[in-house]
Amino acid sequence: MIATESLSKRFPRVTALDRLSVDVGPGVTGLVGANGAGKSTLIKILLGLSPATEGRAEVLGLDVATKGGAIRERVGYMPEHDCLPPDVSATEFVVHMARMSGLPPAAARERTADTLRHVGLYEERYRPIGGYSTGMKQRVKLAQALVHDPQLVFLDEPTNGLDPVGRDEMLGLIRRIHTDFGISVLVTSHLLGELERTCDHVVVIDGGKLLRSSSTTDFTQTTTTLAIEVTDTDAHPDGTRAVREALHTRGVEVHEGSGLPGAGHILLLTAQGEETYDLVRDVVADLGLGLVRMEQRRHHISEVFKDSDEQQQRKEAVGHGS
Amino acid sequence: MAVEQPLQVSPSGEQTRIHNIGYRTYDGPRLGRAYARRSLYSQSLRGAYGLGRSVKSKVLPMLLFVVMCVPAAIMVAVAVATKAKDLPVDYTRYAIIMQAVISLYVASQAPQSVSRDLRFKTVPLYFSRPIETADYVRAKYAALASAMFILTAAPLLVLYVGALLAKLDFADHTKGFAQGLVSVALLSLLFAGLGLVIASVTPRRGFGIAAVIAVLTISYGAVSTLQAIADAQSLGDGQGSAGAITWIGLFSPVTLIDGLQSAFLGAKSAFPGGVGPTNGEGVVYVLVTLGLIAAAYGLLMRRYRKVGL
Ligand SMILES: Nc1ncnc2c1ncn2[C@@H]1O[C@H](COP(=O)(O)OP(=O)(O)OP(=O)(O)O)[C@@H](O)[C@H]1O
Numbered sequence A: 001m002i003a004t005e006s007l008s009k010r011f012p013r014v015t016a017l018d019r020l021s022v023d024v025g026p027g028v029t030g031l032v033g034a035n036g037a038g039k040s041t042l043i044k045i046l047l048g049l050s051p052a053t054e055g056r057a058e059v060l061g062l063d064v065a066t067k068g069g070a071i072r073e074r075v076g077y078m079p080e081h082d083c084l085p086p087d088v089s090a091t092e093f094v095v096h097m098a099r100m101s102g103l104p105p106a107a108a109r110e111r112t113a114d115t116l117r118h119v120g121l122y123e124e125r126y127r128p129i130g131g132y133s134t135g136m137k138q139r140v141k142l143a144q145a146l147v148h149d150p151q152l153v154f155l156d157e158p159t160n161g162l163d164p165v166g167r168d169e170m171l172g173l174i175r176r177i178h179t180d181f182g183i184s185v186l187v188t189s190h191l192l193g194e195l196e197r198t199c200d201h202v203v204v205i206d207g208g209k210l211l212r213s214s215s216t217t218d219f220t221q222t223t224t225t226l227a228i229e230v231t232d233t234d235a236h237p238d239g240t241r242a243v244r245e246a247l248h249t250r251g252v253e254v255h256e257g258s259g260l261p262g263a264g265h266i267l268l269l270t271a272q273g274e275e276t277y278d279l280v281r282d283v284v285a286d287l288g289l290g291l292v293r294m295e296q297r298r299h300h301i302s303e304v305f306k307d308s309d310e311q312q313q314r315k316e317a318v319g320h321g322s
Numbered sequence B: 001m002a003v004e005q006p007l008q009v010s011p012s013g014e015q016t017r018i019h020n021i022g023y024r025t026y027d028g029p030r031l032g033r034a035y036a037r038r039s040l041y042s043q044s045l046r047g048a049y050g051l052g053r054s055v056k057s058k059v060l061p062m063l064l065f066v067v068m069c070v071p072a073a074i075m076v077a078v079a080v081a082t083k084a085k086d087l088p089v090d091y092t093r094y095a096i097i098m099q100a101v102i103s104l105y106v107a108s109q110a111p112q113s114v115s116r117d118l119r120f121k122t123v124p125l126y127f128s129r130p131i132e133t134a135d136y137v138r139a140k141y142a143a144l145a146s147a148m149f150i151l152t153a154a155p156l157l158v159l160y161v162g163a164l165l166a167k168l169d170f171a172d173h174t175k176g177f178a179q180g181l182v183s184v185a186l187l188s189l190l191f192a193g194l195g196l197v198i199a200s201v202t203p204r205r206g207f208g209i210a211a212v213i214a215v216l217t218i219s220y221g222a223v224s225t226l227q228a229i230a231d232a233q234s235l236g237d238g239q240g241s242a243g244a245i246t247w248i249g250l251f252s253p254v255t256l257i258d259g260l261q262s263a264f265l266g267a268k269s270a271f272p273g274g275v276g277p278t279n280g281e282g283v284v285y286v287l288v289t290l291g292l293i294a295a296a297y298g299l300l301m302r303r304y305r306k307v308g309l
């Protein structure tokens, strides 16, 4: 679908992409990186809108430097920023954008109605966009990227500004773009946690450099990591240690969550299923401690960021905690 | 796990089936760049009269259109009723008289056409599709120029039809009407170009409107004043300074069209003293007009090449 070869983009002051070589196949691919990592810059180059300083890139087998027009006919793009005029309805806007992609008027109307329904906009689609919630606006932005039935869509931070429920709905929708619509997806985010649930493959970049490119199927065992935090009591001045020892005697391997906020008080253990939750609850209760938190963390998040910098690690932890 | 699986598969399987029925792929034609450019043209042209937009945005352009046509209708009615031998105004003069309305129209609609796309950052969406800078600029320019041509040619059509109804001289009026159309076509291109260049600099619509009005009225005011002074001086010292009046006229869009049409399109000049440019001077008027139109196009191209994404 996408292939880049030592792709670089240098602005007068910053190097946005630094000899990036990456291959992306069909399916849903996540592009993860902190702010300024170069995600949006990469998408602009892949759309043929911004020339690379050096290196080359292909999208759907077409060279971005020479075949920009042909690429843009076959891909869709959802920008990270607002891009909707407030004084027209979603229907009018998406019909217009469909025609800008070359769809004849009747087809543009028909596909607009279909696409808006698929992204979950119903009666409200006849109202001016200015009155929409952030979630609805994101759906309109997504609809205009899908309306011409592209082979591939670039979604730049589609979950930006959404609350947890809206975020989950958007992620579900992104998954369906591939499974139900048969359209491949490149989606960016600065939160690895949300993408690894949705994507088949995750590419992590930092400072324009490739940090990691791996398939999420490598990790998607149902084993999850549990993070637990307990209170201290007079009987157990170091509650964390008491729990660790108690669990250890029951054959559960526990390690400390270093690099996380409040590290040292957080224990990480591998959950094998319902039993593990019950076990933890019982152990903590037996010791007479209070359970401050017990939450699921995906197994490999910390692993991916092991070679990354601390700042990102913290961001990921925050993102996942919400 | 193994026990749970059948339970999980059936609902999710059903869901998938429902969605599969829902989603249809598109195998029809994709009409490409030229079609997209035409679509953008017609959407922008309709938009210039508020069509396809809110009721509120229809009010001003429609009102200005009516204001443009009503005087022509009255003139025609009077001419028919009184069996006059000619219309009270030349075809070429009408737009000059109504210049305030025309200026107001371009000042309100040029920002409407381009500032909105900049302000709401819709431009990147256009350029993420097959169309390119040149397509966007041409479509927008052509649309606004067409909208202005409709605005300025409609009252001429009213006058012409009225003249025919009043059984005035056919050859005379057909020629006058044709000359009027050429004149307002040039005026439309010139005004639309200037309006778009000014509006495309700012995403703020209010600024755009004010800037366009300021450029059109201040230039016209300054030029007319200087021409009047030159005219008074020439009367005072008895020397002909018609030359000065002519050259000053190059510096505002309205007087540019006025001079051009009095040199080549049989118009009586609205310059002080009624002396328009000679044919030789008129050539300069034509060149300046065409040069400005070309410059406007070039500046717009430059502006949007930079916008990119
Ligand atoms: N047009 C430009 N001129 C100069 N520098 C730019 C330009 N566009 C991007 N940059 C810089 O390139 C770097 C990468 O930017 P980019 O927008 O690709 O990051 P990003 O990963 O999309 O970040 P975010 O999560 O904030 O969207 C940043 O340091 C940014 O300041």
Ligand SMILES: [Mg+2]
Binding pocket: A039, A040, A041, A080, A156
């Ligand atoms: Mg970005």
